[in-house]
Amino acid sequence: MGDEVSAEKKDARLDRRAAVKALLADRERLLVVTGLGSPSYDVFAAGDSDANFYLWGAMGGAALVGLGLAVAQPERPVAAFTGDGEQLMGLGGLATIAVTAPKNLSVVVLDNGHFGETGGQLSHSGRGVDLGRVAQAMGFPVVLEVDSEAHYAAARAAMADMASGPKFIAVRIANGEKPRMLPARDGAFLKTRFRAHLGFPVR
C-alpha cells in the first residue's frame, strides 16, 4: 500500500460523536457499557439512558463487563463501546469473550489509533496492529469495519441481531479531542440506576 492510500484512509476517518450517535440511533432494547475516557463521553453525548453503564476506570474491563452482562441477560442485546487503547490492554479478554460466545454481545471499538486521553500518543493500533483481524483470529464470528456513514445501518443491525455473535465492530474515527461531555461519576449510582432499569429493586 502506498502513502496515497493511507492518506486517503486517514481522511476518511469518522467524527466520533456523529458515529456513536448514529450507531445508537433507535437503540431500543440495547444495553450499553462504556470504556473509560472518550467512549463514555461519546455515548453520554449521544443521549443519557438508564440502560447505559459508564466506566471511569478499570482499564481493560469494559468489554468484559459487557460479557458478564450479556451472559446474565441473554434476552437483551448488549454493546460495549470502548477505545483502541483500552481494548489493547484487554486483548486476552477478547479470547475469553470469543470462547464464551454470547450471541447478544457486540464489542464496539472506537479506533483512532491513539491514546486520546493522555496527550494523543500513537497506540499499537496506530502503529499497524489490526484489532479486527485480532478479533477474527480469536474466533469472533462477526467482524465489521465501519469507516463510512454507509456502514452505520449494518453495524446497528449487527448490534440488534441476537442470532449470531459475539460481534466485533471497529469504527474508524478521527483523532482529536471533543468538548468534554461528562456522565455521572458515582459508580454506585450508575450501578443502581442500571439494575433498576432491569427491574432489580434498590436494596
Next chain:
Amino acid sequence: METGLATSHNRASEDPADQASPWARIIYEGLIEADIKHVTYVPDAGHGRLIDLLDSTPTIRMTVLTTEEEGIAIGAGAWLGGERSALLMQSSGVGNCVNMLSLLESCRLPFLTIVTMRGEWAEFNPWQIPMGRAVPQAFEAMRVRTIRVERLDELADALSAAATLAFDDDQAVALILSQRLLGRKKWVTK
C-alpha cells in the same frame, strides 16, 4: 456421576474423587447454596476437583479467563444483569487483579473470590513466595476483606459468611484457602 447436594457439609463424601481434596465438595455445595450462577477461573491444580464438579453442573456457567482480573469485570457485568458470580484463582493471580479491583469500591459491587494459596506452607517453588506473601496486603490495599481458612471443619461456615457479606452487604470478600488446608502432597506430585 452424581454431583448434587446429597453430601452434607459435615460428613466426608464417599466419592473417591473427593478424598484427595475434600474441601472441593464443601466449596462446591457452598457456591450452589449461595445461588452462584457464574464461576470464572484461571485454573489451578488445587482447584481441579472443584472445577470438575462445577463443570458438570448445568445451572452454573463456567468461564475460563486468560488473566484473573477479567473475572472481576465479568462479575461486575453479571451483577449488573442480576446474577451472582465467583472467581477462582491461585494466590499468584491476586497481583494481576489490583487495578481492576477499583471497580468494586467505585461501584460498591459484591465480589466473592476463592483463593488457593501457594508460597506459604511446604512450598517447593521459590517463585511462588513473593506473591503468596503479598496476598493479604494486596487485598487490604484494595479494600477487599479476607477470610482465611485453615481447617476443613470451618470451611462451610466461612464460605457461607463470605457469600452473605458479598451479596447481602455489597462487600468485596476473598476466601483464602491456606496451603496447609489444601495439602502438601499434590504440589510435588502433580
